[in-house]
Amino acid sequence: MLVREAMTTPAVTIAPSATIRQAMRIVLEHDVTALPVVDGAGRLVGIVSEMDLLRGEFEADPRAFARPRSGPPAPAPRLVDEVMTRDVRTARPTTDIAELAETMLRTRIKSIPVLDGSAVVGVISRRDLIATLARGDARIRDDVLASIAAYAPDGGPWDVTVEDGVVRLSGRDDPEAERIVEVLARTVPGATRVLIRPSS
Numbered sequence: 771m772l773v774r775e776a777m778t779t780p781a782v783t784i785a786p787s788a789t790i791r792q793a794m795r796i797v798l799e800h801d802v803t804a805l806p807v808v809d810g811a812g813r814l815v816g817i818v819s820e821m822d823l824l825r826g827e828f829e830a831d832p833r834a835f836a837r838p839r840s841g842p843p844a845p846a847p848r849l850v851d852e853v854m855t856r857d858v859r860t861a862r863p864t865t866d867i868a869e870l871a872e873t874m875l876r877t878r879i880k881s882i883p884v885l886d887g888s889a890v891v892g893v894i895s896r897r898d899l900i901a902t903l904a905r906g907d908a909r910i911r912d913d914v915l916a917s918i919a920a921y922a923p924d925g926g927p928w929d930v931t932v933e934d935g936v937v938r939l940s941g942r943d944d945p946e947a948e949r950i951v952e953v954l955a956r957t958v959p960g961a962t963r964v965l966i967r968p969s970s
Contacts, residue, residue, distance in 0.1 A: 773870060774863035775959050776902045777884050777892035783808045786815060786851035793850050794823050804881035806890045807854045813888055816854035819880065825853050860885050861894055871899055905960030907932040914961070917954045935962035
C-alpha cells in the first residue's frame, strides 16, 4: 500500500508568520496534530506540532508551589516561525506504507508532510495508519475481490477470506495468476498480510 492511499488530503498548512493562537485554532478546527508550514510560494519550510504550540504558553500557578518562583518568566513565543521544526522528514505519495510506518516508529515522529515535487499534497500521521488498519475485514474482502475483477478478470475465480486484516487467497493453480492477485491484494488499504493457499 502506498502513502497516497492513506494520507489526509488536502493538507492543512500554515504560514510561518501566523501567530501561535491562530495555529492552535486551526489544529482544533481541523482535528489534526501537526501543520506543515509553507512560505508564500507554497514551499515547505517547517512543521509545527501540538507540542511545539504549547511551548512556553502556560505560566506556573503560584498555588502549586510552596514558594513563589524567582525571576520574571521568559516571554512566550508569538509566531509559528519561533517554534516550528525546520528539519522536516517528508514522504512522497508513492512511498510504501510499511517503510514509512517503520520510520515513524523508529524516529517517534507523529506526522509527516507528503510532497509531490515541491508541493505539499497531504499529511500522513499515526492516526491515518491506525485508521487504515482498523478497516473492517468485510470491506477489505470486497475491495480485494473488486481489484481482482478490475485488473485480473481472466484470472479465474478466487476464494478470498480476511481475518484481522490477513488476506487468504485460493484459486487457480497458476503461479503467474497467483503472483498477480497477491500484488493486487497487497495494494488494498487495511490488508496487513497476503497468503496464497493451495487450491483444493
